[in-house]
Amino acid sequence: MRFLKRLHSTEPTALRMLDLAYLVILLPLLLIIKLPMLLYTLLVFALLFMGKKPTMATQVTVALVGLVAIYLSLYGAFNFTGLSRLSLFVELLVYLLILAVTLQRLTRQINFYLIVSPILLMALSLFFFHSITMLLYVVFEIFILLWLILAWRMQGSFRETLRMAALYFVASLPWVILLFIFFPRISFEHASYGFRGDTVRRMGHDGTMYLDNKALLVPSNRIVMEVGFEGKKIPPDSALYFRGSVLYTDKKNHWEPLPEKVLKGHKPDYQTVNDFIVYKVTLYPTQKRWLYLLDLPFEAPEGASIDADFVTTLKKKIEEPQHYEATSVLKYRYGKKLLPEVREAATRFDPSRNPRSYALAQTIAEHYPDISKRADAVTAFFREQNLTYSLRPEPLDLNHTTDSFLLDKRTGYCVHFAAAFVTFARMAGIPARVVTGYKGDAVNSVENYLIVKERDAHAWAEILVDGSWRRIETTAFAKTIAEDTRRLLLGDSRGSKERTFLEKVDLYLMYAKYQVETWILHYSHFRQMQLLDEIKKSPTFLLKFLAVLLAVILLSIAVVLYLRRPPCSDRVLCMMRPMIEALRKKGCVRREGETMHAFLTRCHGELSSSCGIEMIDRLYESIRYGGEISEKRGKELREAIRRCVREIK
Amino acid sequence: MPDGSKMHFFRTLARTRKRVRQRATRFSLLVVVLLFGLFLEAYMHNFNLVYITLFFIFATAFSAGAFGLLNIGRLEVTFDHCERLFAGLEGRCFFRIVNPADTTAWAIRLHCDERVVEVGRIDAHRTVRAALNITPQKRGQLRCASCSLQSLFPLSTVRFVLAFDRCLDTLVYPKPEGEALQAFLMRQKSAFGDEKDFDGLRSYSGAESLSRIHWPSVAKGEPAVKSFEYEGRMEKLEFDFYRAGENDEARLSQLCLWVLECERLGEPFAIRMPQKRLYSEREGIDAILETLALY
Numbered sequence: 001m002r003f004l005k006r007l008h009s010t011e012p013t014a015l016r017m018l019d020l021a022y023l024v025i026l027l028p029l030l031l032i033i034k035l036p037m038l039l040y041t042l043l044v045f046a047l048l049f050m051g052k053k054p055t056m057a058t059q060v061t062v063a064l065v066g067l068v069a070i071y072l073s074l075y076g077a078f079n080f081t082g083l084s085r086l087s088l089f090v091e092l093l094v095y096l097l098i099l100a101v102t103l104q105r106l107t108r109q110i111n112f113y114l115i116v117s118p119i120l121l122m123a124l125s126l127f128f129f130h131s132i133t134m135l136l137y138v139v140f141e142i143f144i145l146l147w148l149i150l151a152w153r154m155q156g157s158f159r160e161t162l163r164m165a166a167l168y169f170v171a172s173l174p175w176v177i178l179l180f181i182f183f184p185r186i187s188f189e190h191a192s193y194g195f196r197g198d199t200v201r202r203m204g205h206d207g208t209m210y211l212d213n214k215a216l217l218v219p220s221n222r223i224v225m226e227v228g229f230e231g232k233k234i235p236p237d238s239a240l241y242f243r244g245s246v247l248y249t250d251k252k253n254h255w256e257p258l259p260e261k262v263l264k265g266h267k268p269d270y271q272t273v274n275d276f277i278v279y280k281v282t283l284y285p286t287q288k289r290w291l292y293l294l295d296l297p298f299e300a301p302e303g304a305s306i307d308a309d310f311v312t313t314l315k316k317k318i319e320e321p322q323h324y325e326a327t328s329v330l331k332y333r334y335g336k337k338l339l340p341e342v343r344e345a346a347t348r349f350d351p352s353r354n355p356r357s358y359a360l361a362q363t364i365a366e367h368y369p370d371i372s373k374r375a376d377a378v379t380a381f382f383r384e385q386n387l388t389y390s391l392r393p394e395p396l397d398l399n400h401t402t403d404s405f406l407l408d409k410r411t412g413y414c415v416h417f418a419a420a421f422v423t424f425a426r427m428a429g430i431p432a433r434v435v436t437g438y439k440g441d442a443v444n445s446v447e448n449y450l451i452v453k454e455r456d457a458h459a460w461a462e463i464l465v466d467g468s469w470r471r472i473e474t475t476a477f478a479k480t481i482a483e484d485t486r487r488l489l490l491g492d493s494r495g496s497k498e499r500t501f502l503e504k505v506d507l508y509l510m511y512a513k514y515q516v517e518t519w520i521l522h523y524s525h526f527r528q529m530q531l532l533d534e535i536k537k538s539p540t541f542l543l544k545f546l547a548v549l550l551a552v553i554l555l556s557i558a559v560v561l562y563l564r565r566p567p568c569s570d571r572v573l574c575m576m577r578p579m580i581e582a583l584r585k586k587g588c589v590r591r592e593g594e595t596m597h598a599f600l601t602r603c604h605g606e607l608s609s610s611c612g613i614e615m616i617d618r619l620y621e622s623i624r625y626g627g628e629i630s631e632k633r634g635k636e637l638r639e640a641i642r643r644c645v646r647e648i649k
Numbered sequence: 650m651p652d653g654s655k656m657h658f659f660r661t662l663a664r665t666r667k668r669v670r671q672r673a674t675r676f677s678l679l680v681v682v683l684l685f686g687l688f689l690e691a692y693m694h695n696f697n698l699v700y701i702t703l704f705f706i707f708a709t710a711f712s713a714g715a716f717g718l719l720n721i722g723r724l725e726v727t728f729d730h731c732e733r734l735f736a737g738l739e740g741r742c743f744f745r746i747v748n749p750a751d752t753t754a755w756a757i758r759l760h761c762d763e764r765v766v767e768v769g770r771i772d773a774h775r776t777v778r779a780a781l782n783i784t785p786q787k788r789g790q791l792r793c794a795s796c797s798l799q800s801l802f803p804l805s806t807v808r809f810v811l812a813f814d815r816c817l818d819t820l821v822y823p824k825p826e827g828e829a830l831q832a833f834l835m836r837q838k839s840a841f842g843d844e845k846d847f848d849g850l851r852s853y854s855g856a857e858s859l860s861r862i863h864w865p866s867v868a869k870g871e872p873a874v875k876s877f878e879y880e881g882r883m884e885k886l887e888f889d890f891y892r893a894g895e896n897d898e899a900r901l902s903q904l905c906l907w908v909l910e911c912e913r914l915g916e917p918f919a920i921r922m923p924q925k926r927l928y929s930e931r932e933g934i935d936a937i938l939e940t941l942a943l944y
Contacts (some may be wrong), residue, residue: 053871116679119706123687126698138698142705153802154755156770164755168716168803175708179702185692521697564752566773581751589749592776 012050012158014110017148019048021118022101027138029094029121030166030314032128034073037095040066050272054106062106066099084261090127097121116452118145119187127224128303132516160566167563174553185525204455205244206288209255209415209436211401214288223284225292226514229448230278233296239330240440240470241460242292242452246309247434247640248345253398255419255434257311262341269338273298274331280518281323287580289313292437292452293330295471300417301326308339323522335469338431345429346464349423354402357420361427371430378428380407382421382477389413390482411482418459431464435471446511574625575637579616582645596620662715665722670810671714677806680710708768710806717809721757721800723750724771724811729778731819733938734791735905736825739784742811742817746798747776752764756802761793761817768798785821788901788942793817822942826892827903830910854913886911901941908937 014522030038043065047054054062066475073095078086101117122141126134136213147165154161169182223244229235276298283291291304291312301324304314314322338346349359364381368374385406393411397404402423405416418434425432439458444451461472519527568574580590580599588603600617604610619637664888684707731742742761748771759766759779766779785791796816800809822882850863853872861919866873888907894900904920909920912934920927920937922944927937 116683119683122689122703123683126690126696126702130696130698135701138702142702146709149805150803153805154770156755160753164803166714170717172705172708173711174700174706175711179704179707180697183700183704185695334717414928520701523697524695566753573756590774592774 007628009100010280010472012151015108017152018105018114018118021145021148022105022121024141025121025125026098027130028125028134029098030123032091032093035067036072036297037098039465041098041102044106047106052437055106059103059106063099063103066102070095070099076568078158087127090124094121094124097124098229101277107429130521132513135516158621163563163567163568166490167560170556170559170563174549174556177552178549180523181528185528194360203288205290205292205436205438207245207257207290207436209434209459210253211255211396211415211419212253212398222454223451224286224454224456225281225452226281226510227282227294227450227452228514228518229450232448234442234448234450235277235330236442237440237442238473239294240442240450241295241435241458242295242438242440243310243312243435244290244292244294244437245435246311247347247436247625250343250349250401250419250423251399252615258341258345262339263307263309263311265341266423268297268306268308268310269334269336270296270298270329271333271336273329276327276329278325278327282514282517283318283324283524285320286475288317289315289317291318291322291324291326293326294330296329296334298327298329308342309424310334312359314449325526333468335464336467338464343431346427346433347429349426351427354423354427356407357402357424358427361424361429365428367554372465373525374428375425375430375463377468378421378425378430379472382424382474383479385477386410386480387412387417387478388480388483389417389478391488392482392483413485414475417477418461421461421472421474421477422463425461425463433462435460435462445506446507449511449514451510464489480631571634572620572637575641576620578645579641582648588649596624607648609647611647612640613644616640616644659722662718662942663767665718668811669718669722670812671717672808672810674801674806674808676804677710678806680806682708710804713804713806716803717800717807719750719752719812720754721798721801724748724754724757724798724920726759726796726798726811726813728817731783731817733818734783734784734785734821736788736821736824739782741780743817744779744781746771746779748773750774754800756800757782758799759796760799761796764793769786781817783817788821788823789944791819792822804817820939820942822938823898823901823905824901825909827899827906830907830914830927831872850874851876886916887920887921889921890923897944901944905938905941908934908941 026041029316030041035043044062047058047062070092074092078089084577095259097117097120101121104111111248122138122145126138129137143165146168147161149169151158151161154164156164218530227234234240243527245257248258249256250493268504277294281292291314292299293301293310293312295310295311295313297306300312306312349358355525360381361378365374368377387406388411390411391413393413393416394409396409396416398411402420405420406424407410415436418436422432423436436457436459438452438456439460440450440452441456442450444453444456457587459474461474462469463472464470472536535545568577576596583599583603584590586603586607588599588606590599594602597617597620600613600620604613604617608612616637619633621641623637680895684703685705687699687703690696691703726747727745729743729745732740734740735740744759746759746768751773754771754775755769757768757771759781761781761783764781764783766768766781768777768779772779783791793816795812797810797812799811799930801807810853815881832896850866850873853862853867853874857874861874863873863875890904893907895905907918908920908929911929917928917930919929922940927940929937932940
């Protein structure tokens with residue numbers, strides 16, 4: 001029961017304060033340390049709770065258990081290839097530090113490294129976490145550590161030390177903000193070095209396009225990427241196509257891209273580019289290699305490569321969030337220098353698989369020798385087919401997919417529309433291909449921020465007309481949307497894309513999170529330069545920026561001055577405080593042990609202006625000792641003091 | 650916030666900065682090392698959370714200067730008085746520390762040379778009296794080379810030192826030791842009356858020998874001691890410096906002891922010093938003790 005008694009005691013000893021510091025600092029680390037080390041930590045906690053001073057034998061045993069726990073925790077993790085070494089090294093450091101600290105703590109002797117280790121553990125924990133939650137927790141940790149240091153030094157009450165910590169914290173804030181904004185950064189982005197990433201795999205795009213039941217995915221709201229555009233607005237809805245893969249080969253139940261070697265080494269062929277747009281993307285782990293860029297990417301982000309079809313990929317699978325900056329062009333022409341293999345693949349079809357569609361395509365081709373008019377005729381033909389957009393279509397006949405979709409079932413979603421259109425266009429003599437990726441929805445945007453979800457996965461077509469590729473939104477050919485799909489897409493039967501209040505709140509929270517991530521977690525040399533450029537370019541922005549900084553500084557000074565004075569515990573004395581202060585400024589200082597009456601009488605004699613001091617004295621005495629503690633009396637006293645103070649000034 | 654109070658704040662800060670010296674402690678070295686380590690971690694890998702931690706540590710360490718100055722800078726210290734200090738015996742000296750500021754002063758210590766008194770907190774507009782325990786090694790004038798108020802508030806990274814001018818300045822009297830006055834009187838021919846001549850009872854002062862205690866009175870609850878004629882009706886006491894001991898220090902210690910005993914008994918006395926005679930009724934006890942201290 002002794003340890004329960006000890007728990008009950010709240011006396012703020014130095015050891016207790018250190019324990020609290022370690023508790024706060026170790027909490028995030030407990031999430032990453034391996035099970036053996038976790039068990040070891042729990043063992044030490046148990047020993048500490050028992051409160052018995054360990055013998056030398058116990059200490060040696062605990063040390064041995066600790067070493068074994070470290071060995072077991074790191075067993076099999078020794079991988080000296082790549083940058084994962086750093087994570088291993090940091091993990092080892094954390095374990096050694098925990099071992100040293102726990103052994104020292106068991107002795108109940110405070111030494112120098114027991115005092116400094118919380119901050120070291122905190123610095124090491126920052127290697128492992130990089131999220132808004134951790135940002136908030138770090139600020140909390142800093143506050144708690146500051147409070148504990150002050151409490152140790154001040155030996156004051158809980159309230160006093162907390163007030164002082166708050167004061168100190170607020171006083172430091174303007175410096176932190178100024179340093180954070182202006183402290184020079186170097187150019188490269190945040191390095192994760194193989195630390196824990198997000199293991200959830202995002203779906204929607206995987207480089208192939210299935211037409212059978214594998215394609216029947218339930219639309220999910222999981223976020224695939226967040227995009228922040230330069231400027232204040234996002235591009236129009238019709239331009240929010242994020243390019244993933246380009247598919248050429250019809251394999252009956254799915255479409256495939258060309259083999260990698262065909263396009264490898266060939267650079268994109270831009271003819272004319274216009275309307276540049278710069279944006280930053282946060283792409284969550286997809287376990288795939290694609291980076292999704294807005295059509296048409298102008299250049300590959302750092303570390304990625306771009307092929308002749310403007311498909312952007314990384315060398316490794318994306319297992320942790322990627323943050324990249326990209327530039328795209330919204331108005332473009334390209335496709336003149338087409339590789340022979342690409343041209344061949346973009347025109348290849350098997351007329352025997354879809355004979356009815358082939359016959360129709362041939363008719364169109366004969367009627368429209370001009371390729372541009374023929375393309376218009378093909379799109380017009382699709383519009384006339386009374387197609388229905390449905391996420392739960394009836395299965396197609398996979399041996400005759402185009403005939404089955406276009407002429408029999410007439411229902412499907414993006415993949416069916418795109419596949420049928422591309423095949424039909426090829427049969428009509430127009431080179432065509434399928435492009436898959438994501439189609440952003442402006443409904444999921446706030447200002448310049450756009451969320452792309454798994455449900456935004458999309459497929460569309462590209463046809464080669466007059467020497468350049470032209471994007472065709474094939475789902476636009478649908479005349480109707482199936483009722484179940486409408487409900488599925490909109491979440492209820494409202495039948496419109498209008499958002500509910502909660503959805504709006506959710507979106508704005510995401511926007512706030514994105515801003516915090518952009519301007520705090522991923523603030524970099526790039527952002528800094530961007531900010532400084534904006535300051536240089538726009539005097540209005542400069543003024544706003546300075547005004548905000550000034551407001552922060554003034555606010556923190558005001559809070560500091562407010563918190564500096566100890567809070568008033570006596571109501572009547574609190575009322576008298578301005579009076580005493582005003583008299584002090586006039587040279588009449590209250591002596592130690594002097595009663596209020598004696599003080600006021602003395603001041604009345606010393607000062608040339610009486611300003612109703614007698615009345616204040618009378619009111620004070622009646623409230624203090626006469627039992628007249630009504631609100632009215634208090635008001636009278638306050639009013640008299642206000643008048644007097646004004647007069648004295 | 651009125652402009653006046655802002656300016657007042659900065660004026661106070663500027664004024665106190667001149668009064669207070671700042672000395673780095675080993676914790677400031679730790680802060681520097683920590684800042685450097687965090688800087689490497691943050692700068693090399695662009696860890697913004699580390700940057701935030703780094704800047705917070707820097708900002709708090711930086712602000713510690715202003716907070717520490719304001720904490721101690723407005724305090725006023727004056728040397729109050731000392732109890733009678735005797736060489737080799739512990740005594741106390743008192744200082745008055747006034748906090749005229751509107752805020753509490755925290756973690757204050759009073760330093761006089763090597764001696765330290767933990768004062769702790771001093772509330773706003775309050776005065777505290779700090780007692781410094783002193784064990785002087787030798788008689789004579791006692792002066793502290795340096796007296797100061799010190800504080801490690803807020804972060805222990807800087808020691809704020811507020812030195813004050815009117816430092817400890819007092820006399821240390823010789824260590825009172827040697828033959829007890831009673832024993833001396835026994836040896837004196839001038840002692841009047843016989844030891845056995847009972848003279849009455851007087852109240853017990855706590856210093857008398859056990860053999861003198863009148864136990865029946867103690868039993869009644871009014872402790873008293875027996876008084877004898879030779880004690881009460883003695884002739885005027887005269888102590889001779891040269892006969893008081895073997896060397897000067899022993900003589901001074903002996904005389905000091907007798908002076909204190911005579912003072913307690915209320916007996917007038919005279920001391921024959923090498924150059925002069927000291928009369929307790931004329932000079933006063935303090936002056937005699939001062940002569941002994943400065944001999």
